[in-house]
Amino acid sequence: MEPRAEKGQEGDSGRITAQLLKAKTGEFALESILLLRLPGLxxxxxxxxxxxxxxxWLDLSGNAISQLGPLAALKSLTVLNLSANRICSLEPLGACESLQSLNVAGNLVGSLQQLQCLAGLRRLESLRLHDPRARLSNPVCATAAYRGALRDLLPGLKAVDGERLSGCGSELYQLCRDLDSSLEQGSGGAGSSEPPGTALPWLEEGYWEPRPPRRSSILEEAYRQFSDVLRECRELSERADDTISQAEKALSIRGDPSSYVF
Incomplete structure (x- = not known):
């Protein structure tokens, strides 16, 4: 009952307490916690x-955090999700020397200068400032060239906003971007009846509609022969019926069964 009361208190004050952490993780000592999820609290x-x-591993997404001071003590932290908060300054994260992946989409980072504190993080490979699927961004993302500037500021980055900058897969991202640009330009070119950005079908209209069956001369001859055989069978059947009928009449005239010949 005590952890539940503390959880309710945390919901009122918005403060992380030792009781809350122990209740969430089941650990008796804070030093033993390796993974922690506290989203939307x-x-x-x-x-x-x-x-x-x-x-x-730490997930603090969807909260109301603006100050990151305590995170400076987390030297072993490798993955950090701070998306959808109220963060302006990332300065304390400069001490998280093991940090490899950082998500701060949906905050208040307004300039590249505010990211300068991350330059000393030699292991940082992935940084997310913009998440179109979740509709999360930062003011700094309003500048179209911010990704290119991040390459110069943080040369160790391999991925920005989920897209590979270097290493395996980066060529595919670049190819997709080039292809999208070509399609947009092609759709708005001279002589095009479609408005810009309209995707054209790869196949002609009616491609998937069933074609009328085509019959070869061999197939036609087979049908003809089958019809002839069927007609002959009908004629033989009629003859057989006539013969049987005549035989029945002839047998019915004779009243002596011993005279039947089989």
Missing amino acids: GISDLGCLGECTSLE
Whole structure:
């Protein structure tokens, strides 16, 4: 009952407490927590989170966090999700020397200068500032060239906003972007009856409609021979019926069964 009361208190105050962390993870010591998920709890104060010194994976998405001070103590943290919060400054994250993946989409990061603090993170490979599927972004993303600037600022990055910049798969992302651009330009070219951006079908209209069956001369001859045989069978059947009828009449005239010949 005590952890439940503390959880309700956390919902009122928005502060992370030791009781809340133990109730969520089942661990008796904060130093033993390796993975922690606290999304959508209305958290605004990270409280004692800095005491989870062994933490490697942390999800704080969908809260009301604006200050990241306690995270500076998490030297083992490798994956961090801070999407959909109220964060302006990422300065404390500069001390998270093991950080490899960072998601801060849906916050208030307004300039590349605010990302300068991440330049010392040699292991950082993935950074997300914009998430179109979840409709999350940052003011800095309004500048079309921000991804290119991130390459210069953080040369170790392999992926930005979920797209590969280098390594396996990066050529495919570039190819898809080039293909999209070509299709957009082609659809709006001279002589095109379709408005720009309208996708044209790859196959002609009626391609999948069934064609009338085509009969070869061999097939026609087979049908003809089959019809002839069928007609002959009918004629033989009629003759057989006549013969049987005549035989029945002839037998019915004789009253002596011993005279029947088989």
